[in-house]
Amino acid sequence: MPGSYKVVICPYCGRVQLTQALKTFKCINCGKTRALSAGLRILKEFREFRQAHAFILEYKRLQGFS
Numbered sequence: 004m005p006g007s008y009k010v011v012i013c014p015y016c017g018r019v020q021l022t023q024a025l026k027t028f029k030c031i032n033c034g035k036t037r038a039l040s041a042g043l044r045i046l047k048e049f050r051e052f053r054q055a056h057a058f059i060l061e062y063k064r065l066q067g068f069s
């Protein structure tokens with residue numbers, strides 16, 4: 004799904020975040036990069052930013068993040 008918003012978990016620091024990257028993900032928290040093809044965990048994909056953002060908020064709430 005090109006151009007979609009992916010909800011991913013940084014493999015280095017565990018931060019849940021959004022990316023539109025097709026090849027390389029860069030963490031907004033720790034700054035490390037990882038190729039999507041290298042086994043980056045994608046929780047879900049959305050077409051709309053709004054939906055993706057809502058998903059992250061809900062996910063964090065369920066995980067006990069503030």
Ligand SMILES: [Zn+2]
Binds near residue numbers: 013030031032034035
């Ligand atoms: Zn990170």
